[in-house]
Amino acid sequence: MxxxxxxxxxxxxxxxxxxxxxxxxxxxxxxxxxxxxxxxxxxxxxxxxxxxxxxxxxxxxxxxxxxxxxxxxxxxxxxxxxxxxxxxxxxxxxxxxxxxxxxxxxxxxxxxxxxxxxxxxxxxxxxxxxxxxxxxxxxxxxxxxxxxxxxxxxxxxxxxxxxxxxxxxxxxxxxxxxxxxxxxxxxxxxxxxxxxxxxxVGVISSAKALKIAEKTLDLLSQGFNRETATRIAEVIYRETGVGAVAISNADELLAFTGLGADHHLPGSPVQSPLCKTAMREKRVVFADGHQRKFICTVSEDCPLGSALIVPLMCDDEVVGTIKLYEPKQKLFLNINRALGKGLAHLFSNQLLRSRFQSQKDLLLQSELRLAQAQVNPHFLFNALNTIRAIVTRDAEEARSLLLHLSTFLRKNLKRTGDLASLAEEVAHVQSYLKIEEARFADRLQVSFDIDPALEPLQIPVFTLQPLVENAVKHGIANLLEGGHIAISAREREDFVEIVIEDNAASYCEQEQQNGLGIDLVDKRIRNIYGPSYGVRLSCLPEQWTRARIKLPKPGGPKP
Amino acid sequence: MIRALLVDDERNAREELATLLEATGEFELLASCPNALEALRSIRKFHPQVLFLDIDMPVIDGFTLLSMIDSELMPHVVFVTAHDDYALQSFEEKTLDYLLKPVAPERLAKTVTKLKELLEKNTVPRHQPPELQRIPCLKGHRIKLVATEDIDHVHSSASGIHLHTDNGSFFTELTLKVLSRSPLLLQCHKQYLVNLEKIDEISLLEGGFGEILTRAGARIPISRRYLRQLKQVLGL
The missing domain is CATH 1.10.1760.20 (Arp2/3 complex 21 kDa subunit ARPC3)
Known part of the structure; x- marks a missing residue:
């Protein structure tokens, strides 16, 4: 015992x-x-x-x-x-x-x-x-x-x-x-x-990371600038409890929150050697405050002693840094170190995504501008040829056509805004169709049925024209006789529907060819109002082709 | 006077060009056609020396029209178009000239000079029209285009030329001679063309005749005159 x-x-x-x-x-x-x-x-x-x-x-x-x-x-x-x-x-x-x-x-x-x-x-x-x-x-x-x-x-x-x-x-x-x-x-x-x-502790810190990510990613998608950087820095500062948080782009400090904010001023150039090393060598730099000290280059009284500097990468190029600091007498927690690295990685991905998105938007915009600015040369020269023929026979008619042509061209050249009222769009299309009616003579008839209540409705410019042009170019121009185009705008239960219908029904066979114009209009509407709106083509062979434009009702989603 | 035919789907454009041609005093305008089918009829009827041809036309465009003209009737061709996208292509087609709408009388005068030279030398038009891929058939007031590969066989009867396909038969104004320019369609009898891809069975009869069973189940005769050619093509 x-x-x-x-x-x-x-x-x-x-x-x-x-x-x-x-x-x-x-x-x-x-x-x-x-x-x-x-x-x-x-x-x-x-x-x-x-x-x-x-x-x-x-x-x-x-x-x-x-x-x-x-x-x-x-x-x-x-x-x-x-x-x-x-x-x-x-x-x-x-x-x-x-x-x-x-x-x-x-x-x-x-x-x-x-x-x-x-x-x-x-x-x-x-x-x-x-x-x-x-x-x-x-x-x-x-x-x-x-x-x-x-x-x-x-x-x-x-x-x-x-x-x-x-x-x-x-x-x-x-x-x-x-x-x-x-x-x-x-x-x-x-x-x-x-x-x-x-x-x-791990669970707590990953919950913290998720919370920060959730709060900041949305901010970052709005752009990487002083305003968003400041708000992101504040979120990180609040959630991690580190001494200070700074965010810089490749050249200057965008935001600084926490201890030492009095002399680390946004807009000042990036100058600390640690930060420069991180950006130059594209790697994380950590100064623990003991073996390697963070020394403020701005003020000798700076309370900060340790720092974690993580470069933000976008396409293998340093676009900025995220910096976490602790004051001299405080230990830099490993959790925050890991968190800092993780966040920078997350932000880098988000930056890449935003850049991709903005390039996509830019491309769409420029494609559209290009498509808009181009008056179809066939249309223009055919119009001039038509007027030349008519002028000897019916001078009055020719004069009126010249007016329509100049109205159409002026509107095409002048349109700079993104939105126009439905009434303006219809007027634009009307002057276009007047000329085409004269050109195709008895082979084309046009009818409009626009709900007057919808006339002030704001829609993206050049929404109607490409679709009407398609109906003429790929529809009516392929009919030997009896072409008809009907344009209507009506309010449906929870959306506005604009329909452009022709009786040629020849697009079904040519979906690939007429893609560009319709595709652009569709993409832009989706881009502005979301995926439940846009353009849909349908066709009953030898009967009709319909282009339906679905737009939000007035008071619906705003661009 | 140069015997001319004019093809354009736009009435105003036809009037405009007719006025211009008349003003030169060099042309006898045989007809003004609004589409390719009427143009084909007029070409057979009037045998024009020159064709003023619009490119952008419904159903059958100017280029395709060229592929449908019997080669011995082929006139000189002047393309008339609103835009010169086609310039290079028409050059390759060895057309005589092309004019841009609206046409300036001075420019037309140059075309006339060129045309006269050619006609004096008795030059035969050398067009290499594109291969015939879709055949226009009349169906009510519409033109139905039948792809050559869909044709089972072609039969010429007193009532005209009929294309037989899996989806029924269609009447066309093109001649057997024009149709047989397609590498797919082979003449096997004075009145018949057969689609090489649709031959199911060939039976040889005594006396140099034969019979083809097509995929669609039709039996069409082979005459002595075309049997050898058929054997050659099929490698028999």
Missing amino acids: TLIIDLLQQMSVFVVIAYLFTKSPAFRPLTSEVLPFRQKFLLYLIFSSFSILGTYFGLPVKGAIANTRAIGPVLAGIIGGPGLGLATGLTGGLHRYTLGGFTALSCGISTTLEGLVGGLVYQHLTRRNLADKRFSPAVVLATTFAAETLQMTVILLLSRPWQDAFALVRTIALPMMLTNSVGAALFISIIRDQKSVRDR
Whole structure:
């Protein structure tokens, strides 16, 4: 009984050491399944010294030593695998062997075997994807118990004289099996607790990261400028609680929030050497405040001492930086360091996306401008030829056509805004159709049916004209006679519908060819009002072709 | 006087060009046609020396029209167009000239000079019209274009030329001779063309005759005169 209490005392010393040890950062990566060699070596040293200390602290009993040597090798095996267990066990065992006594050999061998037992449990669990079970105190308890049982067996088998060995085992077996098992289990439960604390911190920090991301990405999509940068910096500052947050573009500081805001002024050029290094070498620069200090280039009184500078990349080009600072006396938290890097990565992606989007928009705009500015030369020269023919026969008609032509051309040239009223659009199309009616003479008739209430409706300029031109070019121009174009605008239940219908029905066959104009109009409406609006073509062969423009009702989505 | 035909789908454009041609005093205007089909009829009827041809026309454009004219009736061609997108192409077609609308009388005078030279030398028009790919057929007041690859066979009867396809038969004004310019359609009898791709079976009969079973299930005769040619093409 005294032996149990003594051993328990000894074990408590270990548990305290273990507790202190798990608090240190060296212990952190220990919970992963595959450990880097350096880490393994460190563990080997630690657990070997545990094992050796266990022997030293042991109590001499009948020419042998009752001890807690087993805890080290078994844990080394369970945590680091058979290799580490064996190495630790061998070290502990060799040490015991050198101390002599009639159990020297058997204890040396059994300690090595105990390390192996831990390692086998490791293998068994990781192969079944139960690696987390390694940190279960119950598993460790059972493993150590089994290992100690093995040790007693080995002593009985190898130690001579047998009577002495048997007497020894009778005395020490139970106390050692119990204390070693309980000690190992306690040890592992301490590690496990540390781990779960860290996991919880991880959850909190990723929740924080998500919150920041959610708040800032939307801001960033509105552009990367002083205003958005200031608001983003404020969000990061508030959520992370760091000393200060700065955002710069490639040349100057865009925003600065927190300590030192009095002398880090937006608009000032980027000048700190750390920042320049980060931008030049396109990498994260970290000054922890101890080995590498952040030194403010603006003011000597600057309270900031450590800094994390992450470049913002867009297409492999540095477009700016995000900087997190802590004041001189405060530690720069690893969580914030990881967070800073993650955010910069996220922002870089978002910047790339916005750039892509804006280029796409720009392309669409310029395509459209180009399409608008181009008066179809066929139309123009045919119109002039028509007027030339008519002028000798009907001077009045020719004069009127010249007016329509100049109205059409003027409107085409003048349109600079993005929106026009439906009435204006219809007038534009009317002057176009007047000329085409004269050109095709009896082959074309046009009818309009526009709800007067819709006339003030604002629609994107050049919405009607390309569609009407298509109806003429690919529709009526292909009919030998009897062409008809009907243009109507009506309010439907929850949208406005403008329909341009011709009776040639020849687009169905030519969808590829007439794509450009309609496609652009459609894309632009979707771009402005969203994907539930736009242009749809339908066709009943030899009966009609219909282009339906779907627009929001007045008071619906605004561009 | 040069015997001329004018083709343009726009009435005003026809009037304008007619006025210009008349003003030169060099032309006898045989007809003014609003579309390609009427132009084909007028060409057969009047045998014009020169064709003033609009390019942009409904259903059958100016280029396609050229592919439908019997080669012995082929007149000299002057393209008249509103825009010179086609300039290069018409040059390649070896047309005589092309005019841009609105046509200036001075420019037309140059065309007349060129045309007269050619006619004095008795030069035969050398057009290489594009391959005939779609054949215009009348269907009510519309023109239906039948792709050559859809034709099973062509039959010429007293009532005219009929294209037989899987979707029914169509009447066309093109001649067997023009149709047989298509590499797909081969003459096998005085009154029949067959689509090479649609031949299912050929039976040879005694006396140098034969019979073709087409994919559509029609039996069409092979006459002695065309049998050898057919065998050659099929590599028999």
